[in-house]
Amino acid sequence: MKIRKNTLLIMMILLTVTFMFANTKNVSAKVTFNKTSKSITKGKNYTIKISGVKSKNIKKVKLKYNKKIIKVKKLRKNKYRITGKKKGKTTLKATVKYLLFDYTPAVKTIKCKINVKNKAAKKKKTNNKKNNDSEENIKPEIDWGENNIDKLIAQIEQSKTYKGTLYKLNDYTVFNKGEDGGEDQYGLITSPFYSTIDWYSKKDYDKIMNEVKRIVKESKITDDMIDEEKAYRIGRYMVKHIDYDYSVYGQRIYETLFDKKTVCAGYSVTYALICRYIGIDCDFVHTSGFYIDGQNMNHAWNYIKLGDYYYVVDLTDAYCGQKYDITGPFFRESGYVDSKQMSYIDEKYKTSDYTKDHKVDNISHYMRCKKNGDMSQTLTDSELYNLPE
Incomplete structure (x- = not known):
């Protein structure tokens, strides 16, 4: 009887050890880069992730690669940005020390083959359209610069949107050619259906757009980032560099950018412009006629599109409530806006044409992604709070 009990005990121990070893092997085998090989262009970025293990369970990662061919920057414990430096091939090796599901230490070396190519030769543009010298068909030529975002915007087809000489240049600008020797005007789009357009001369327009480009660069935004990170970085930059000052008069984009102080409307129109510039749909939203005991209670905020829904971003609250730094939720649900304010929202945001295409989510963006399992x-x-600056 005693022998049988000892035999059973030994078998149970062996099964337990075998089970633990099997699980260790299985979990370890899942740890890998999200790509085992990748071709990138010299000077371009690519983000690579370590999958199969939670970021919080990663204790240490040691990288090995040819530093002459690629540059690697750590974004988070499980996320790295690769930049092509020189044409050639290298293997990015990562020795990952992490914890298994039962907190047992484990180590695995994972690899990704990187092939850096030179930039593709630029193709010469050809114009097969018939020449038409009529003034109403002339579309302005704009120097869009050299960075990737500029080139993407430049590809947007210039299409006439109104009668006469008013053209849509891109998702944030319309152009009105001056008549009878008048000055050309550039209008910045910040709200739906072009209902609010901030008009500027060519000189001021160029100055504004150069500042927008500088802010995007200062915010360290890259094409490979998800829209949420891009939009957050822009918001963070604004609340840290533009003061909320109720005494200011200027609430336009120009004054906001160059006076470095504004109120809710200035925050919202400027944020909408910069988000549209980097390719994210964003609207300036405001109340109208909202007074309590003769005091102006009107407010402005943004609706920004992330995925299939729009979310509330309120830079005034981010600034005033957190003293120059964002420490509260940023991409909020529809209920975040006070019901009293919503009753005074401008009529254009209540139309069926707007609401059918601008569904504001009833939960935050983070909760929506969690609910969708993505x-x-x-x-x-x-x-978000700990993103490097």
Whole structure:
């Protein structure tokens, strides 16, 4: 009887060890880069992730690669940005020390083959359209610069949107050619159906757009980032560099950018412009006729599109409530806006044409991604707050 009990005990121990080893092997085998090989262009960026293990369970990552061919920058414990430096091939090796599901330490070396190519030769543009010298068909030529975002915007087809000489240049600008020797005007789009357009001369327009480009660069935005991170970085930059000052008169984009102080409307129109510039649909939203005891209670904020829904971004609240730094939720649900304010929202945001295409989510963006089981398009509040500047 005693022998049988000892035999059973030994078998149970062996099964337990075997089970633990099997699980260790299985979990370890899942740890890998999200790509095992990748071709990138010299000077371009690519983000690579370590999958198969939670970021919080990663204790240390040691990288090995040819530094002459690529540059690697750590974004988070499980996320790295690769930049092509020189034409050639290298293998990015990562020795990952992490914890298994039972907190047992584990180590695995993972690899991704990187092939850096030179920039593709630029193709010469050809114009097969018939020449038409009529003034109403002339579309302005604009120097869009050299960065990737500029080139993407430049590809947007210039299409006439109104009668006469008013043209849509891109998703944030319309152009009005001056008549009878008058000055050309550039209008910045910040709200739906072009209902609010901020008009500027060519000189001021160029100055504004150069500042927008500088802000995007200062915010360290790259094409490979998810929209949520891009939009957060812009918002963070604005609340840290533009003061909320109720005494200011200027609430336009120009004054906001160059006086470095504004109120809710200035925050919202400027944020809408910069988001539209980097390719994210964003609207300036405001109330109208909202007074309590003769005091103006009107407010402005943004609706920004992330995925299939729009979300509330309120830079005034981010600034005033957090003293120059964002530490609260940023991409909020529809209920975040006070019901009293919503009753005074401008009529254009209540039309069926607007609401059918601008569905504001009833939960935050993070919760929507979590509900849909797709966390690749969102970051936790903590990850957003700790993004490198």
